[in-house]
Amino acid sequence: MNEHSKLLSLRAAISQIDSSSNLDEVLRQLIGTVCKNTGWTMGSIMAIDVEADFGQVMVRYDPTLIAAALPDQWTLRTSPALIALKRNEPVFIEDAQSAEAFPGYQRDSQDRDYRTVLTMPMTCHDAAGCPMVLSVISREVKARDPEELLLLETILHLGSNAVERAHRMKAQRDNTQRLQQTLEAHRKLLGHVLDDTSEPTLTEAVEALLHAPVILVDFSGNQIFAGRSPDPRRLDDEDWQRAVLDTFARPITAAARQMGQRSGPSDRLVQLADHGGRYAFVGRMEPLFLDGTLAGALVVCFAPDDTPALDPLLLESACLALRVQIARTHSRFSSDTHALSDVLREIVEAKWRNATEVTQRAMSLGFDLAVPHHLAVLDFADPGLMQSGLIVEVRRILTRLTRAEGDRSLVAGYAHRILWLHPVPSAARRERLESLQEALMVELKASFPDAPLVVTGGVFVGLQPFADLWTRYGRLLDIGHNFGIKGLLRISDSSSLEMLFSALSASDVRSYIADSIGQIVQHDQAHHTDYFETLSAYLRSGCRLKPCADALGLHVSTLRYRLDRMKEVFGVVADTPERRFDLELAIRLYLIARTV
Incomplete structure (x- = not known):
């Protein structure tokens, strides 16, 4: 081939190779250009999977092939392709039919009647990243021609560049298509949100978008929505949704709050497992913020051995889309909560002028003053907490606790206190409230480092009774704060001590207790003795030795010894009605200050 023919072949090769971006x-x-312009009969391009030890034919050129089935894979041990790649140079087999070093080509050349084979490495890769080689075959024995080899290397270089360009263009097309699909999916999701679609429907739409089960945590709406099960073989959708609400709700919300303060993909995995070890899942958590405040989280769920590519x-x-949805929920909740708080402020501060107008406003917000309501007041004694989503957290807890019976609670804030108003239409429901109050305290202790003082137990019907009950609650809250009480304080309908506490200062009451029984209490605490209980039982029994000893499970002589010790060490005697009254009153005051 003369120089003019080589240039013409090269021009034709460039033109044909650049004719497509596919x-x-x-x-x-x-491969067609190489064979047509360099005198080789046929050829192929293969991708070499070194780890799997085979070469895969990607494209073949053979004008003499007549409907024959040819192998598309070659074992690398029987092919020169691996040698060409390792040495990065052509492998020339002058007569394949006698090339015992390459038994695969030897058998194939004898079956298909060809002789010379040239295998050349390419400087490109397939879509999987495997290196590629080109093999050309001649039916006649050809001598090695350096000039022809140089022409082939030039065409291969141009072809490799064209392959890489095709990869880039395909990646661009794929990226453009992905962007278009993302924009369309984004449009549909926002359409769901703007159409005021329910959270369960939006959760389904997000699952369809991500092709993975998800959990939506909405702190503003105090709700958790679970979609389909990440492992239907272990849990069907209904069981999974129940498990999320009953078992995973607390660890998910706790993890969301912690992750809201951290960053990085390694920090965003949460383990979800039941206490019995029956099932375990992993969640990829994405915190959702509104104006820098954590408002919720998206949890993408999967089995431990099945990590999705997101x-x-x-x-x-x-x-x-979920942030927009939560923002809408937050806006509605804030508006309703503020409106209810304004109405309650007028009532508890007794500032209303028109009772009918206040009652109607309350009714429009779901607060029917004609229905008996249970009132609980949570006092955190820290105004700063009210600015950090405290009402939202308390409402979330109450929603979960009352979910089984239908949540009709109202939650509103006043100063640094939170009011929980719950309709109580029957005596049976009042009994149910007792267990709810206990469960509420457990949740509050688990959710907040400093448990609040909670006053509960009062029921009211009507505007003025509500205001009167609030005043009484206020006295109890003052008592609790004066004595540093935390926990549950139940109001007593018949207790006169409530009025005594409110009439006396806290320092007066403390001094009275300390002067009467303070030494006994301190001694019991320091030495694990039972003098306080002995004195209480002695006074309850009317200062009679035998009934008191029986109540304490003691011998009369042992009881007499304890009474003598209290007189000797603490100077405590109950030999007159006045002294007995002083001791009984001190004991009552101490028990209230300690246990309420």
């Missing part, structure tokens, strides 16, 4: 077409044009753009689109 990868498969580029490869077909490349598209960052689709994930961000889902998070944006």
Whole structure:
């Protein structure tokens, strides 16, 4: 081949190789151009999977092939392709039919009647990243021609560049398509949000977008929504949703609050397992913020052995739609809560002028003053907590506790206190409230480092009774704060001590207790003795030795010894009605200050 023919062949090769941006077409044009312009009969381009130890034919050129089935895979041990790649140079087999070093080509050349084989490495890769080689075959024995080899290397270089360009263009097309799909999915999700779609429906839409089960945590709406099960073989959808609400709700919300203060993908995995070890899942958590405040979280769930590949753009689109949805919920909740708080402020401060107007406003907010309501007041004694989403957290706890019976509670804030108003239409429901109050205290202690003082137990019907009950609650809250009480304080309908506490200062009451029985209490605490209980039982029994000893499970002589010790060590005697009254009153005051 003279120089003019080589240039013409090279020009034809460039023209044919550049005629398409489709990868498969580029490869077909490349192998066809090589064979047509360099005198080789047929050829193929293979991708070499070194780890799997085989070469995969990607495209083949053979004008003499007549409907024959040829192998598409070659074992690398029987092929020169691996040698060409390792040495990064062509492998020339002058007569394949006698090439015992390459038994695969030897058998194939004898079956298909070809002789010379040239295998050349390419400087490109397939879509999986495997290196590629080109093999050309001649039916006649050909001598090694350095000039022809140089022409082939030039065409291969141009072809490799065309392959890489086809890869880039395909990646661009794929990226453009992905962006279009993301925009369309984003449009649909925002359409769901703007159409005021329910959270369960939006959760389903997010699952369809991400192709993975999800959990939506909405702190503003105090709700958790679970979609389909990450492992239907272990839990069906209904069981999974129940498990999320009953078992995973607390660890998910706790993890969301912690992760809201951290960053990085390694920090965003949460383990979800039941206490019995029957099932375990992993969640990829994305905190959702509104104006820098944690408002919720999106949890993408999967089995421990099945980590999904999440598209960052689709994930961000889902998070944006959920933030908008939560913002709408937060706006509605804030508006309703503020309106209810304004009405309650007028009532508890007795500032209303028109009782009918206040009653109607309360009714419009779901607060029917004609229905018996149970009142509980949570006092955190820290005004700063009210600015950090405290009402939202308390409302979330109450929603979960009352979910089984239908939540009709109202939650509102006043100063640094939270009011919980719950309709109580029957005596049976009042008994149910006792267990709810205990459960509420457990939840509050688990959710907040400093448990609040909670006053409960009062029921009212009507505007003025509500205001009167609030005044009484206020006295009890003052008593609790004066004595540093935390926990549950139940109001007593018949207790006159409540009025005594409110009439006396806290320092007066403390001094009275300390002067009467303070030494006994301190001694019991320091030495684990039972003098206080002995004195209490002695006074309850009317200062009679035998009934008191029986109540304490003691011998009369042992009881007499304890009474003598109290007289000797503490100077405590109950030999007159006045002294007995002083001791009984001190004991009552101490027990209230200690246990309420």
